[in-house]
Amino acid sequence: AAPVQVQLVVPMAVVFCPGSVPGDLPRPLPFRDVQEMEISVNLRTSVTSRYEMRYRSTTGQEEAALAAATAREADAALHLLQDTTLGSLTMYVVPETSSLLPQGINVYVGKHRSALVRAARSLAALQARLREVTQVMSFTASSIAAALSDRVPDGQLSPDARRNLKSSLGYEITFSLLNPDPKSHTVDWDIEGAVNRYVKPVLDKLSLVANFSVDSQILYYAVLGVTPRYDKESSSFLLSAHSLPHVINPVEARLGSSAASLYPVLNFLLYVPERSHSPLYIQDKDGAPVSTNAFHSPRWGGIMVYNVEAPASPQASLPLHVDVDMARVMEVFLAQLRLLFGLSREEVPPEFLLEGPGNEGLADWELDHLLWAHTVENIATVSTTLTSLAQLLDKIGNIVIKDDVASEVYRAVASVQSAVSKLSLGHLHAAFQASKEAVTSSERAFFDPSLLHLLYFPDDQKFAIYIPLFLPMAVPILLSLAKIVRETRLRKKEPTKMD
Amino acid sequence: VCTSRFWFNYRHVANTLSVYRSVKRLGIPDSHIVLMLADDMACNPRNPKPATVFSHKNMELNVYGDDVEVDYRSYEVTVENFLRVLTGRIPPSTPRSKRLLSDDRSNILIYMTGHGGNGFLKFQDSEEITNVELADAFEQMWQKRRYNELLFIIDTCQGASMYERFYSPNIMALASSQVGEDSLSHQPDLGIGVHLMDRYTFYVLEFLEEIHPASQTNMNDLFQVCPKSLCVSTPGHRTDLFQRDPQKVLITDFFGSVRKVEITTETLSLDRDVAGFKSQFPEEELATEPLKYAEQLPVAQIIHQKPKQKDWHPPGGFILGLWALIIMVFFKTYGIKHMKHVF
Numbered sequence: 001a002a003p004v005q006v007q008l009v010v011p012m013a014v015v016f017c018p019g020s021v022p023g024d025l026p027r028p029l030p031f032r033d034v035q036e037m038e039i040s041v042n043l044r045t046s047v048t049s050r051y052e053m054r055y056r057s058t059t060g061q062e063e064a065a066l067a068a069a070t071a072r073e074a075d076a077a078l079h080l081l082q083d084t085t086l087g088s089l090t091m092y093v094v095p096e097t098s099s100l101l102p103q104g105i106n107v108y109v110g111k112h113r114s115a116l117v118r119a120a121r122s123l124a125a126l127q128a129r130l131r132e133v134t135q136v137m138s139f140t141a142s143s144i145a146a147a148l149s150d151r152v153p154d155g156q157l158s159p160d161a162r163r164n165l166k167s168s169l170g171y172e173i174t175f176s177l178l179n180p181d182p183k184s185h186t187v188d189w190d191i192e193g194a195v196n197r198y199v200k201p202v203l204d205k206l207s208l209v210a211n212f213s214v215d216s217q218i219l220y221y222a223v224l225g226v227t228p229r230y231d232k233e234s235s236s237f238l239l240s241a242h243s244l245p246h247v248i249n250p251v252e253a254r255l256g257s258s259a260a261s262l263y264p265v266l267n268f269l270l271y272v273p274e275r276s277h278s279p280l281y282i283q284d285k286d287g288a289p290v291s292t293n294a295f296h297s298p299r300w301g302g303i304m305v306y307n308v309e310a311p312a313s314p315q316a317s318l319p320l321h322v323d324v325d326m327a328r329v330m331e332v333f334l335a336q337l338r339l340l341f342g343l344s345r346e347e348v349p350p351e352f353l354l355e356g357p358g359n360e361g362l363a364d365w366e367l368d369h370l371l372w373a374h375t376v377e378n379i380a381t382v383s384t385t386l387t388s389l390a391q392l393l394d395k396i397g398n399i400v401i402k403d404d405v406a407s408e409v410y411r412a413v414a415s416v417q418s419a420v421s422k423l424s425l426g427h428l429h430a431a432f433q434a435s436k437e438a439v440t441s442s443e444r445a446f447f448d449p450s451l452l453h454l455l456y457f458p459d460d461q462k463f464a465i466y467i468p469l470f471l472p473m474a475v476p477i478l479l480s481l482a483k484i485v486r487e488t489r490l491r492k493k494e495p496t497k498m499d
Numbered sequence: 500v501c502t503s504r505f506w507f508n509y510r511h512v513a514n515t516l517s518v519y520r521s522v523k524r525l526g527i528p529d530s531h532i533v534l535m536l537a538d539d540m541a542c543n544p545r546n547p548k549p550a551t552v553f554s555h556k557n558m559e560l561n562v563y564g565d566d567v568e569v570d571y572r573s574y575e576v577t578v579e580n581f582l583r584v585l586t587g588r589i590p591p592s593t594p595r596s597k598r599l600l601s602d603d604r605s606n607i608l609i610y611m612t613g614h615g616g617n618g619f620l621k622f623q624d625s626e627e628i629t630n631v632e633l634a635d636a637f638e639q640m641w642q643k644r645r646y647n648e649l650l651f652i653i654d655t656c657q658g659a660s661m662y663e664r665f666y667s668p669n670i671m672a673l674a675s676s677q678v679g680e681d682s683l684s685h686q687p688d689l690g691i692g693v694h695l696m697d698r699y700t701f702y703v704l705e706f707l708e709e710i711h712p713a714s715q716t717n718m719n720d721l722f723q724v725c726p727k728s729l730c731v732s733t734p735g736h737r738t739d740l741f742q743r744d745p746q747k748v749l750i751t752d753f754f755g756s757v758r759k760v761e762i763t764t765e766t767l768s769l770d771r772d773v774a775g776f777k778s779q780f781p782e783e784e785l786a787t788e789p790l791k792y793a794e795q796l797p798v799a800q801i802i803h804q805k806p807k808q809k810d811w812h813p814p815g816g817f818i819l820g821l822w823a824l825i826i827m828v829f830f831k832t833y834g835i836k837h838m839k840h841v842f
Contacts, residue, residue, distance in 0.1 A: 149603075163759070166602060198769055225526075244760040246712050249526035257530065257595065284762050294763040299604065302763060331766040338767065345765075359770050388642035395635075446643065449590045452582060480828040 002387035003044040004148075004380050008372065009426035010138050011088045012053045014130065017066060019095040020119035021057075022126055030056035035131075039141045041148050047376065051134060052426065058092070066092065071100045072355060075110035082114055086208075087368055087428030089137055090114040091130060106351040107133055112364045136348055137365040139372040146342070147377040163298030164342035167374040167381075169440065170211035170263040173199075174301075175333070176255060177218045177324075181274035185308055186319045189270070191216045194326035202334055202361030206341075208429070209370055215258070224271065225250035228280055234289075237273070237280045239305075244282070244295050247303065266340060267301035268333045272308060272322065279307040294332045302336035304329060334361055341370060371432045375423065378435035382416045385442040392451075405448045412441035500581060502613030502622045504537035504573075509693040510684050512540045513554045514612045514654060514700040516562035521707045522608070525755030533584055533599055535571040537623060547691060554696055554704075570597050578628045586639045603644035608652070608753040612700065615655030617678055618663075634664040641667040648741070650753040654699045656681040659735040671741045671748075673721070675699030676732035683731050698730045712755050718745040 016029065032054050039047045058066070065077035082090045094100055096119050101108055106129060108116040115133050120126040146164060165171070175195070179187050195214055203212045224247045228237035239247070257265045273280040281289040282305060296302035306329065308322050338344070343366045345354055357363045386409065393399055415438035422431035501515040519534055540552050541563050552563040571580055583589050584599050601607060613620060619627040640646055651672040653661050658674030665672065675682040675697065684694035685701045696704075702725035710716055722736050722745070738745050751757055 241760075241762065244762075245757045246526070248758050248760075249528060249712075249756050252530070253528035262595065262598070262600065282762065290762050290764070292763050292766055295760050296763050297758045297760050299602075300758065304763075327769055327771045331769050332763060334769070335765045335767040336763050339761075339763065339765070356768055358768075361767065385643065388639075391642075392639065447587050447589075449583070449588050452579065452586070452588050477825060477828055480832045484828070484831050 002383040004046075004383050006047050006376060006379060006420055007424040008047060008049045008139070008144075008376070009424055010049065010051050010134065011083075011085075011426045012051055012134065013083065013088075013090045014053055014055045015062065015090065015092045016055070016057045016119075017063065017092065017094050017098075018058070020093045020098075022119065022121060022123045024123050025055075026123075030054065035127075039144050041145055045148060045380070047144050047148075049139070050424075053130075062092070066094065066100065068100075071108040071110075071116055071353070074100055074116065075108070075112065075114060075355065078114055079110070079112045082112075084113060084364075085427075085429070086371060086432075087138070087426060088113060089134060089365070091117050091133060093117050093119050093126065095119055102353070104351060105353045107353070109133070109137060109352060109354045109365070110363070111355050111357055111360075113137070113368070132349060132352075136352065138368060143342075143369065143373055144376055147373040148380050164373075165264065165266075165299055165340055167377045167439075168210060168264055169436065170213065170261070172258060172261060172263050172265045173203075173212060173214045173337075174255065174257070174265060174267050175214070175216040176267060176269045177216075178222045178251065178269055178271045179218065179220050180223045180272075181276075182220050182319065184275035184318050184320060185272055185322050187218075187272050187322045187324060189218075189324040189329075190326055194330050198327065198330040198334065198359065201359050202337070205360050205362060205367060206370075208367065208432075209374060211263075213258075213261070213263075217256075219254055222251055222254050223274075228273075228277055234281075237277045238289070239280065239282050241283055241285045245297075248297060248300065264299070265301075266337070268336065269301070269303040270324070270329055271303060271305050273305060275318075278310065280305050281307075292332050292335075294336065296336040296339060298340065301340070302333060304332050338362060338366075342373070343369065368428065371428055375419065375428070375432045375435045378432075378439045379416055379419055379423075382412055382435070382438045382442045385446045386412060386416075389442075389446050399451060402448070402450055405445050405450065408441045408445035408448075412438050412445060415441060500535040500576070500609070500611045500613075501537060502576065502611065502620060504539055504623050506540070506543050506545045507693055508613070509540055509552070509691070510696050511612045512536060512538075513552055513562060513696050515610065516552055516567065517554045517560075517696070517700065517704050518610050518652075519567070520562055521704060522754055525707075525710060525751060526712050527754075527756045529568045530596065531756070532568070533570050533597070534568065535576045535581065535584075536569050537576055538569050538572040545692075553688070553691065554701075568596070574623075576623060578622050578626050578632075581622075581628065582632065582636050585636045587643065587645065599645070601645050604647050605645070606648045606650070606753050607646045608650045610652045610654075611661075612654040612697065615653070615657055615661065617657050618660045620653070620655060620661060630661045630664045633661060634666060637665060637670060638667045641669075648743075648748075648752070652703075654682060654697050658682060659737075662737050665737070665740060668740055669742055670737075671718070671745065672737040674735045675725070675730070677735050680732040699725050699732070699734060702729060707750075707754065710750050710754065712751060712757065714749075714751060716750045718748040718750065721750060 021029070032052065035051045035053065037049045037051075039049060041047065059081075061081055062078065065081060066074050068074040068077055078090075078092065090113060092114065094116055098118070100116060101118055106118045110116070115137065117126075117129055117133060120129060147167075175191055177187060177189055177191075179185060195216070199214065203214070206212065224239075226239065226243045226247050228239045230236075231238045251269065252267075255267055255269075280293075282293055282295060284290050292304070293307070294302055294304035306324060308320065311320055338361065343362055348354060355363070357366070389409070393401070415434045419431045419434035419438060422428075422434060501511045503511045515534070515536060519532065522532065523529070540546060541550050550563065551561045554560050554562045571584075584597070587599065589598055599607075611620065613622070615621060618631075619629045621627050637649065640649075646669070648669045649671070651662060651665075651670060653673070654675040655661075657676060657678050657680065659677045662670075662672035662674060663678075676699075683698050685696045685698045687694045703721070706721065706724045718738075722734075725734050727733050741748075
């Protein structure tokens with residue numbers, strides 16, 4: 001793999017409220033400081049992170065905002081006052097006794113790009129806390145290593161490091177309703193309304209990362225590949241955790257996908273079980289029913305089981321009309337979408353309080369998370385692609401490079417250099433756009449149909465083809481050449497003989 | 500991939516279709532299978548049972564059926580298309596079903612059958628693919644991380660020569676015969692008049708019949724299939740490029756599709772009272788005229804097109820030099836006065 005040296009620069013502002021300044025500051029406020037850390041992935045790939053911190057005290061407006069009653073209100077008020085460029089972080093240090101943060105909570109991470117941090121006695125302790133915050137809000141060594149997963153030697157990678165979706169220029173999202181028993185249930189789902197109300201805000205926020213296209217379908221008589229077990233105690237049907245992997249394949253054959261686009265497809269399936277298998281619950285590994293009644297598969301999508309209440313009277317006429325509660329369904333699907341992209345909040349230290357992202361689906365700093373990972377992944381992909389293209393051309397000398405392939409290569413090189421330099425300046429958005437252009441150009445150059453080499457001639461085939469052609473032709477020529485040489489030699493000798 | 504055509508190569512088509520069926524039975528959907536067949540068996544005028552391809556005598560199993568999805572058929576099965584599918588260098592107008600859309604976590608199974616020789620495999624009686632080209636194509640796939648692990652099975656004469664030149668990591672290969680040996684066919688069917696299957700594939704299929712999606716059989720058992728007593732040829736395999744121990748590799752890793760699954764434990768809390776949504780980035784409406792069907796192709800232009808003038812190139816250096824040599828030798832040998840016979 002090609003060597004990659006990338007420096008990720010995070011511009012940060014640490015703002016001290018009155019009464020929160022630690023006693024052992026090296027210089028009076030405001031001052032700047034830089035912290036560097038090396039994340040080395042393998043011998044030839046190294047990523048250094050550089051946190052450029054600007055320590056200052058609060059302005060009057062910020063103090064007024066921080067006088068709010070709750071952390072959420074303070075965050076909303078501060079959002080208007082802070083630097084909102086992608087990739088930057090602002091941390092407000094509040095006094096230890098402040099009531100903004102509840103008891104036992106030392107850090108409050110808001111929906112945007114700021115956090116409220118409880119002050120610490122010494123600068124070192126405060127910096128340790130700030131480092132934890134930056135790990136949560138920008139990137140960690142493991143998230144960068146996961147983005148560069150194809151360079152990490154196999155043994156060192158954690159098993160779930162390759163489960164996030166690969167960075168791509170676009171994704172196709174398909175919502176499918178599976179109704180295996182239309183005789184018993186007529187299912188109505190207002191998917192268009194749900195997409196407009198709940199899904200579009202999330203995709204709009206993610207539109208910086210990639211293009212999304214959404215479609216939906218209803219499939220009848222589509223069954224799960226696994227027969228659920230009947231459990232007498234709960235009088236319900238159960239799908240055990242180890243049978244879940246076999247559920248997806250029989251369904252996938254019927255799902256279909258858009259013929260024209262080549263973007264990865266994310267499938268979200270809503271399964272309404274048959275009357276004879278209702279209610280159906282998914283069991284986790286310990287045998288407890290799962291509260292969301294849903295599961296997902298990395299890089300594929302998710303499935304949710306929607307149980308329909310049994311009719312009140314046994315003589316109710318079939319089919320039952322079912323109106324799907326789209327909000328509940330979308331809560332699960334959007335959560336699965338977040339998990340598929342790798343935005344999980346599980347590894348957060350206990351004294352952190354994270355604000356929920358609400359209808360936008362993801363906080364601004366989570367968007368930054370994605371952008372950091374995707375930018376690094378794009379840069380690594382481009383360098384691998386261009387290097388292997390160069391190696392291919394070295395090995396097979398007679399491939400012809402067309403002009404447009406050459407111009408794509410030049411464009412890719414220029415874009416990736418621009419991306420690396422923008423990263424080292426801290427401009428995350430520009431760096432991400434440049435890395436996307438670089439990936440587009442390099443893929444176009446590498447996968448150009450004209451680069452196919454069918455020109456392998458083994459040496460014995462060369463002999464077999466050319467000798468029967470040229471040998472008979474060469475015989476009279478060689479004989480005549482020999483005759484000429486002999487005559488010239490004789491003529492040269494004659495004058496001396498005559499004398 | 501079935502690389503043969505014509506009626507007497509019935510067994511190669513039956514081989515390929517039988518493997519296709521097993522793979523589908525074990526869970527891989529059509530969207531993940533690229534099937535290349537000459538597809539001239541079922542409707543061949545010489546087929547006594549039209550619309551069928553049988554894999555076992557006594558016509559027990561019709562492997563053609565009505566849900567076979569052939570992606571490359573007839574004359575589309577060429578070396579060029581095969582290499583294009585593998586390396587991904589496909590013209591942009593190719594539909595999804597004809598592409599290999601794999602990524603760095605895909606395990607790929609490649610099964611090829613047909614007529615082969617020492618170091619090459621014959622495609623449809625008109626061209627060949629050499630083992631070096633195949634190895635280079637796999638290396639291209641590895642460079643672009645188009646596979647996680649690759650299993651290559653080949654059932655042709657001297658099949659082991661095709662995997663000799665592989666050098667990319669994570670490839671395991673199986674062949675039906677060693678260099679210098681021929682792979683033999685299994686049984687002729689007197690009703691249809693041709694041999695129905697090859698021996699190696701027949702025994703591989705018997706082995707696969709016992710695999711179900713949850714089975715734990717590993718690769719070492721597959722290597723034991725078809726010993727010399729049954730197959731006459733000696734099957735070979737190559738695992739030095741593979742990083743995992745074949746004992747730990749499940750058959751279903753390649754022949755079936757078992758996905759990694761996680762239980763969803765989180766939900767996103769949504770505010771339900773949300774009115775319609777206005778996007779931050781409103782799309783611009785482009786006013787387009789409705790297109791008429793007749794205007795799709797510039798027919799008038801095409802009909803009245805003059806044939807393209809081919810550019811004239813002066814003869815190249817080699818040809819010129821050769822002719823100069825011939826003429827010079829001729830006149831030196833026979834003297835200049837013979838020029839008047841020429842002009």
